[in-house]
Amino acid sequence: ESCETAKAKAVADVASRLFGVSVGADAVIDESLQRATDDSLSIQDIKSDLPAVLTSDFSGDLTDEILRTHPLAVWTELAIGLKDGQKLQRQDPIPFREAVDKLANESHVATEICRTALVQFLTRSSLPETERGGTGSGAFLAFKLHRFISGAGEVFTTLTFRPRRVLFEGQLEDPEAPGNRLYPTRFCRRCGQEVHVVLKTQDGEGLRFLPRNIDDTPREDVEGDIAGYLVPVGDNDPEYQFTGEIESYPEDWKETYKGIERLRSNRKKRMLERLSIGADGRYAANGAPFWFIPGKFGFCPCCHDQPVPSMRERTKLAGLSGEGRSSATTLLVSTALEWMNGADSLLPPEKRKLLGFTDNRQDAALQAGHFNDFLFVGLLRGAILRAVLEAGSDGLSEYEFGLRVSRALGLSKDKKKTLVHWMLDPAVSAVGREDAQLALGRVLAHRVWIDLRRGWRLANPSLAELQLLRVRFVGLDDAAADTDTILAAIPGLADKSDDERRGVLETILTFLLQGLAVNSESLDRTVLDGVAQRSRGFLRAPWAIDPKEQVRGNTTFLLQAPGKEYVGLREEQTLLRGGVSSRLGRLINRQSVIGMRLKRDEFESA
Template structure:
């Protein structure tokens, strides 16, 4: 007889050991199809480590704690220590049903309090002692090298929650983090969420505005909630303005694109007037009355900040413009936490073996695994680039670096002059090829260094200048400010009377604004040079250090004295008008200080003359160059050769009157550390690369990554649940979870990947602030760490499940082996529906096959027996005996088996027909002499895509694990059992990327997931890269032809009674 053996997570059902074993036996019986007795269930037997069976007395515990943690103890003495006994009998084991079982997990705080109660010592002292003792027990090994105790430490980390505040001025308002609606004990003071401007920190309250019987009222809303029709204006933002700093009648307060000039007057455009801030007086309960506090209501989406003027387009998410207490996302938090853990393992830990210094990360979503791998790798590259720059400017001989040497010095600090493994497509290259490759790498580095000067392009990862670690000076600026002769000749006469210190402050404001908008003349930002650099990068460099194929390079900007012309879409034109951020700063009295009397009120008519004079002075000294543009326009660019890159003291920079700095001690310390490590030629960070491990990764690539991860040559692996079991990853001590898993069973499987064979382990779980699921278990971690694993529900009365197994029986009875590829059993010469070849039809669709299938199929159904009773009245006939209903259903299914087989091949036929049509259409354009070069180039790209897609369908040169191998394809279509493949999936074609891990493939997703993930213009993350859905592959229309426009549709009628 067949012997059935399986392993199971402990069924933590309520009751005794016998009851739990019975639950396991019941599941096993249904799974194996044979009765499994509860007495055959084998559970773990735990062995004691310490010699005594009772807990130590209060006096003994107190004396042991007073004596301190033993220093360098031997295994025998520590094993006999009283606290060892207490630890084992309290934290490790408990007596139940006449045997030792694992104790419920405890937090360190709870265990410390328990030790304090039993010893009579202070709880904080017991906490310190317990932590030290557990570490000592981990370091103390027996003769086999196993530690005395090997606990699994579970660390739950939460993101910052939303901040709530009452609608009262600073000093009187109350704050809350728990999300209460009202201040406890006072229902007249309501809490409202608080969000902050990313640029200046001004606080705003997202609110609903509604009319009630008592008048208007503001109520709290989530920042992501909004009306379906913005014309209603029922949602918006409120901020207090007790000092009346905002003036809704002052045009200079509004963004430049809000304004127009009519009859010599500057006013707000009619299309924006409905979104103008409105003065309101609001009481703490939200009612709008004249007795309330004064503030402004901003209707609709957040379009600009009333404090700093930062402006945004109407489209987009308000959550990206305003942040809560923390701007971190799940990806940023995961990257920082995993990087910190890995740096500790690689730089400080001296006890783990080399192959254990790695980290396995889990997430529930396949796309999240790919996104996280890409995010981590991108973060590490930025870290290395900035760290190398910081190290280079710190060792600059003259105290600063210039455009001519900065790329070379960063190249050297990265160690690229000594090794080319990280960036060269061919690391063994020598001679001219090596020199050109190194020159290309320096060019790419130069571009990325300038690109990183942009303001605020990474919200959660401020650049060196924002952190006060880097400063940019301008050669000759001080000399220009003191050259009175220059200032005497300028059109704006008042500039001649101001002090050199004021001139420097003003000119630095202008130059910083140009630099942060990349209005810089440099070979790294020149479009012609960039195209050459892109070609060389493609030839010599590999990603991520080289340019990716789809990367859009930022060209140098050009500063205009006035506004950008209407209709000009050139993104490189930067407005310097009086209503731009630069213009608003130049008009501020505080910028000019005591010299404002010489300048006077800077109105619209004199502003252009003022900025023009400043740029004229800079042009005359060679710091800025005038640029002639189309249409007679003139712009200005800062000359990159006069920039001086200096190491700063740590005092953050400023941008005129607006804050530019970021107070972030973590990143300041991180970049200093990286700079030090690079200065010492340490290559630790170059070892950190993350990859994804999901079912969508090619089997060969997945196997290779598993091997690299086993040997710790790949340090980070971000996985979907595919890694929960069944994959050998050797020694592993650190597991990270990007979110709390759906069930305790999932948590047990994932956390159990670390600390096997008696080794300790660290399990880190990130709990997002806005996820109720995550936050619940952050407050109650024991429920998921030692949660109850419910017996799985197995629905055996599922028609599709039974049918797929019956089809497998039918396919076996045909005695016809299917070919490796689908096309091999179809008549590919047929111009229409590609029917199944006669040799397959004649052997598979016979009476003999049907009779044999019916006999074996009946045995299959009898095995299920009473499990199928719930199906009567659903897919089995009701009102007749179950046996008769099964026989009738079986006969219908067997008779239609070949038809179902043929129908299952329909999706393959549709995909092949779609690629064939694309080939023909693209070839027609390529062959058309009247087509433009651009059209032929696009058609050629579509032709190549269609050829690759057709090769994938034909499975040319691939193994059995290819997406369209015959048996895998039939399983995905639901014809055969295929528990590890999505049934009837939607497919997305993913082009390959040069230099990237991965190849051309179809990405399969379950339909209920694909409806959102594969929607129009949706982003798809795969192999650390980002793709956007641009087109849909349509099947052949059932009626009509290619000449009929529009998508194929079907008509359905809705019952008005039941829907």
């Protein structure tokens, strides 16, 4: 009683503040509830009937009339729905698991049986009465089921020997082993090697590693505290490349001086250091062995992957879950929709809907855009993959991209039922359908090319990057066989095998392809305007090219490109930089690849 008055008073106080007039507790009207089941029945009355009911099945008629006195309905309403008292009140929500335990306790029936029965019962009784053998359209008991899903967050581990404790919350120490410090842990994007984010510091007792936030970017010139990373050493792991020897540093970290390999002078400060560290983060002779990487993350000691140096540290190294909230929401929603429309779905077609809420408009727009984009890319890539699979060992040639991918999508002018999904005017004449099919083919061919671009979706790598499809270059074998031309360009290749030479050519061609420096009609800007316009005349979204879409065309490959300060953003999109410091340079300008390391002017004039 007093709790109720206190509640009314709190509501009245808020109302007074909001509206600027004094509102008394007596002005607050509370809801009044009615029981759905027979109000002469209490839990005591039905308790002895529960075991029999729980072990029966619920597929027969369950009309409102039957449910009014149904023992499980009475129990559900009184034990988890309402607080019985002089005045009926809602109970506080409880986890489903707790409701099951309560039912098992009171009925003395096994928990698993109670669980199944409660799930079936709640599902059935929430259907319209017409589907339970009656005539009404309402549910019997209204209930809401909430499921809370949150992101994976950061992962923390100790520095002890394996197996190590892995925790998700930012505590300082392992709660089960006080003194064992926890460190934020991230992973190499290529091989998954774990990397701990640390600060190397000194105190009265000597050296100590402390956990650090990865966004606190390591400084290049440091005295005292050194931000960096700890990576477990790879002893006995044949795939772990770094051993501490000079030769196990990446190629562009080393140089040869008077016949001896050594670290380049600008890398010396970033030399890796081997340390044994105890669980408290201090030096310990019997601790686990780690490599300390001072400064920014330059290369993965395990797989030698070298993230682009200008990237943010947070981007170089993946967290526990790679995707953000919008990707997660999109996946949850699309999975729910897929289930809803699947063969096992019990829902009538008109009820297969899903409503999303968010607390601001920007986020709603962002999420909606992400959802459409994600599903479209999934659909397109699924179709490309299917077209490639259907093409068999001959593969899919450029001229067939449009036709074969439309076919894989099931969008054909001859399938009358599908026309509404892609044609602007499905009722158009046969000639119009022909034109629409042609327009669709050209848009899809363009999309196939664009999707081969490298790394344009970090969380969603392309089919080629996932190695689900392989690009074969027509004429590569002939070009590789033309040794004279190749050696004239790169004499260092003389010592290499045919396969190695072929590999270099393939790397260059792949680089050109992934940068879209390709001569294809589907990427020709002068043609694309027409393609885009015709697509809008014949096709509906998302198949037409939207007028707001910045259509990407092919690029021009430049060995000596003008500095970024001379090039506008628009123009930059039409260039593919291939100088000595570009990705191409880093890929091929190596002793191991082309037999020599070219200087800038040598490389850029080759």
